[in-house]
Amino acid sequence: MLKDNALLVRDQIIELLAKTNSELTTTLKHDSPFQLLIATILSAQCTDKRVNSITEKLFAAHPTVEALDQLSLEKLEAYIKSAGLWRIKARNIKHTCRMLINDFHGEVPKTRDELMRLPGVGRKTANVVLANAFYIPAFPVDTHVHRVANRLGLVNSKTSIQTESQLMNIIPYNHWNDAHHWLINHGRQVCQARRPLCNKCILTDHCQYNNQH
DNA sequence: AACTCGGGGCA
DNA sequence: TGCCCAGAGTT
Structure with a gap:
């Protein structure tokens, strides 16, 4: 019934x-699974439109995990300040970049369990990446x-x-x-x-x- | 399961 | 200016 x-x-x-x-x-603009991952971490409690205005500049200058990893915490914070929760997000993104390089050979993992190990990535964010970056049903x-x-x-x-x-x-x-x-x-x-x-x-x-x- | 976090948006 | 939002993380 x-x-x-x-x-x-x-x-x-x-x-x-x-x-x-x-x-x-509304969609998060990105050129790679890595960029979608970062954009999705940024999108918590924040509209996609504002995230796109941030990532447009951020990814133009620092498009890859290696490039973003080199960016200082202070400079990263300056980029993302309009996203809200910028202190936490900046710390999570820095830590995520290091984990991707150290533990995942610089690649974005393709399983939910691995994605959720990354700081700032919960189940919802993991599912967004799986579905939209890798076309894995989620x-x-x-x-x-x-x-x-x-x-x-x-x-x-x-x-x-x-x-x-x-x-x-x-x-x-x-x-x-x-x-x-x-x-x-x-x-x-x-x-x-x-x-x-x-x-x-x-x-x-x-x-x-x-x-x- | 319920609470905390910590910003922006809005009445 | 105080209340609300909506994810992640913690206990």
Whole structure:
């Protein structure tokens, strides 16, 4: 019963994706897995647009792990100060560069476990790199995705890891990327954590949350 | 599982 | 100016 509802919601979303313009999807600009890794570390609690404005200059001058490793902590901090949490991120990025060189032959690892050993890389960031740098099936779940998918009844899960696997099961692989971006945008603009704007929502007919409030 | 971190954004 | 955000890391 719940599963049937999830399938209905899924089909509604996929229908919406066809009409959605690609401008809705913000992307982190990068030329290599390494650059995507650094950009994704920077993107925590920060919009992709601001990250891109930082990495545009940073990667122009220091495009590789070897080049970025040579950059002093102070200069790195100066580059990324507009990203928020810059002290932590600068330290993590420096440490990550050293680990890539020392432990991974200067390459970005291709497994989630290895990626998550890098400081500043959690499960969500690891999944972003796996999916977008290496095209390895992975579904990044942030709080927006987790909240919206559960409210809509697309999944029924306690943890974001459960949400991750349930979304991978119910959404066709070719829609993972745009569905991910749609869920994030819907979470930011409509299905907000505290004040969900259900009157602006197109999916209220099958929504568990809306029908309870 | 719940808490802390530490910046920016926004009312 | 105080509250909120959203990831990672810690206990």
